[in-house]
Amino acid sequence: MAKMAxxxxxxxEDAFRKIFKFYKRREPPPDLRDVTDFCCGVPGDKIFPAKLxxxxxxxxxxxxxxxxxxxxxxxxxxxxxxxxxxxxxxFLRGSHAFWIRQCLKTYPQKPNICxxxxxxxxxxxxxxxxxxxxxxxxxxxxKRRPKTLLEKLRWVTLGYHYNWDTKTYSANNHTVFPAxxxxxxxxxxxxxxxxxxxxxxxxLNYYRSDSSLGIHVDESELDxxxxxxxxxxxxxxxxxxxxxxxxxxxTAMFMHSGDxxxxxxxxxxxxxxxxxxxxxxxxxxxENLGPASAQQDGxxxxxxxxxxxxVCCRYIQSSRVNVTVRQVLxxxxxxxxxxxxxLQRTAGGQVVGYHDGGKRKRxxxxxxxxxx
Ligand SMILES: O=C(O)CCC(=O)C(=O)O
Ligand SMILES: [Mn+2]
Numbered sequence: 359m360a361k362m363a364x365x366x367x368x369x370x371e372d373a374f375r376k377i378f379k380f381y382k383r384r385e386p387p388p389d390l391r392d393v394t395d396f397c398c399g400v401p402g403d404k405i406f407p408a409k410l411x412x413x414x415x416x417x418x419x420x421x422x423x424x425x426x427x428x429x430x431x432x433x434x435x436x437x438x439x440x441x442x443x444x445x446x447x448x449f450l451r452g453s454h455a456f457w458i459r460q461c462l463k464t465y466p467q468k469p470n471i472c473x474x475x476x477x478x479x480x481x482x483x484x485x486x487x488x489x490x491x492x493x494x495x496x497x498x499x500x501k502r503r504p505k506t507l508l509e510k511l512r513w514v515t516l517g518y519h520y521n522w523d524t525k526t527y528s529a530n531n532h533t534v535f536p537a538x539x540x541x542x543x544x545x546x547x548x549x550x551x552x553x554x555x556x557x558x559x560x561x562l563n564y565y566r567s568d569s570s571l572g573i574h575v576d577e578s579e580l581d582x583x584x585x586x587x588x589x590x591x592x593x594x595x596x597x598x599x600x601x602x603x604x605x606x607x608x609t610a611m612f613m614h615s616g617d618x619x620x621x622x623x624x625x626x627x628x629x630x631x632x633x634x635x636x637x638x639x640x641x642x643x644x645e646n647l648g649p650a651s652a653q654q655d656g657x658x659x660x661x662x663x664x665x666x667x668x669v670c671c672r673y674i675q676s677s678r679v680n681v682t683v684r685q686v687l688x689x690x691x692x693x694x695x696x697x698x699x700x701l702q703r704t705a706g707g708q709v710v711g712y713h714d715g716g717k718r719k720r721x722x723x724x725x726x727x728x729x730x
Contacts, residue, residue: 373607374573374600374629381596381610381633382570388634393596394611396434396446397639404609408433408443414548423542424453424659428549436609439599441585441623443550447616447642452650454616456659458591458670460538461562461679463487466511469533471519473512486511487669495672508673511564518559518686518693525578527559527686528696535560543587543683550620552585558686565678567593571632573604576621576684580693584685585622591615591681592674594636600629613680615642635678644671 366380367373381388394404412428420427431448449457466472466486474483490506517535518527540557547555559579563571576586590613597619600608608629613619615638621628638644648671649662662670687693 367607370605372604374598374604374631377608377610378573378598378631378633381598390596392610394436394609396432396444396611396617397614397641404437405434405444406437408435408445408550410549411551412549414551414553415545419545421450422659423538423545424450424456425542425545426450431549433550436599436611439609439625439628441621442599442625442628443620443622444611445546445618445620447614448546448618449616450650451646452648453659454591454647455649455662455667455670457542457589458647458674458679459662459666460536461591461681462508462670462673463666465516465536465539465562466508466514470514470516472514474507474510483507491669494669509566513564514562516560516562517557520559520561520578521696524696526696527578527693529693530695539681539683542589546587546618547585547620550585550622552622554689555584555587556685556687556689557683559684561682561684563680563682565593565595565632565635565680567635567676569632569635569678573598573600573629573631575627575629576682577627579684579686580691581685581688582626583688585620586626587683588613588619588621589681589683590617591679592638593676593678594638594642595632595678595680596634596636598631598633599625600631602628604629612636614638615647632680644675647674 367376381393396405410428410431410433415425415428417427425431425448428448432446433448434444434446436442436444468480468484472483472486474486486507490508493503493506494508496503516539517532519531519533520527521531535557539560543557544555547553565571579586592615594615595613597611597613598608599611600606606629608631621630649667
């Protein structure tokens, strides 16, 4: 637990909430000295090297999804959080661009579901990228231009589409999970000691610079023995990882573009939250995230055109995208069908957000900022 956090909290109170508010505060800006940065992580009293299984993933398999050879990954564990693994940007130089483009251009497309579908007709959310690309970043003379659809995007669900109302997944609310994202998740979980991971659901969260994500536990999946995988792209964030109850003061850590977290074992069901988005440090800034040329080591992924990358850059210079990939079911198990009535309720739902007790909150605003 951070020294400062410990001194702020009195026994018995909701320590997580207090520290969430501390990092969310704008004025005066919070002291970030207690935030663990795995990027320049030197193993010490809090962090230690995590053991990976380099033999589980060949260099070719890793490169195919834009990852460095496993022996070159910088992976850490965190004292007091068994099963938590932080991999500091295992991506090959140049491969960020591919994944950012997938998150902004490809994954929001139908049949995937996004927050805009909750109040717009399918024809209007058919081509979010196409309808945003031109206007994004265009400065209209002094006047504020209307937000593009991409700027209004808050979440996208893949695979088993999470029902924000009932907090469940169901057999009849499912579309094909993207093969490339499954492949990426499969290689990472294999290297972390979880062979046969099956990517069955994902939630993409789109954060603007003033967004936050409230305190919650991801417990809707039916098999908690499988890890939860989290990818960050674009601007940085402060991530808070707590305990099994709100009285446990969380540890604060930075998540930068390309960082990957694996929450498994005892860490799979811990409280967590994102109180703040921060500008990326220089070494993860946009100019260092651009697409690889064919000669560069990231060149095995489908290339990102200059035109597409320019749009991604305009979006990502003030935004962060997080992807959490989940295995929902134990092998051989299936989900029940949802009665049609509750599916209809989903169509009236809205916007990512979580609140006390690990229950996901449905808010009617177009923001994923949640007061806790
Ligand atoms: O944005 C993040 O890093 C966390 C996202 C998250 O916790 C979730 O989608 O359940
Ligand atoms: Mn979560």
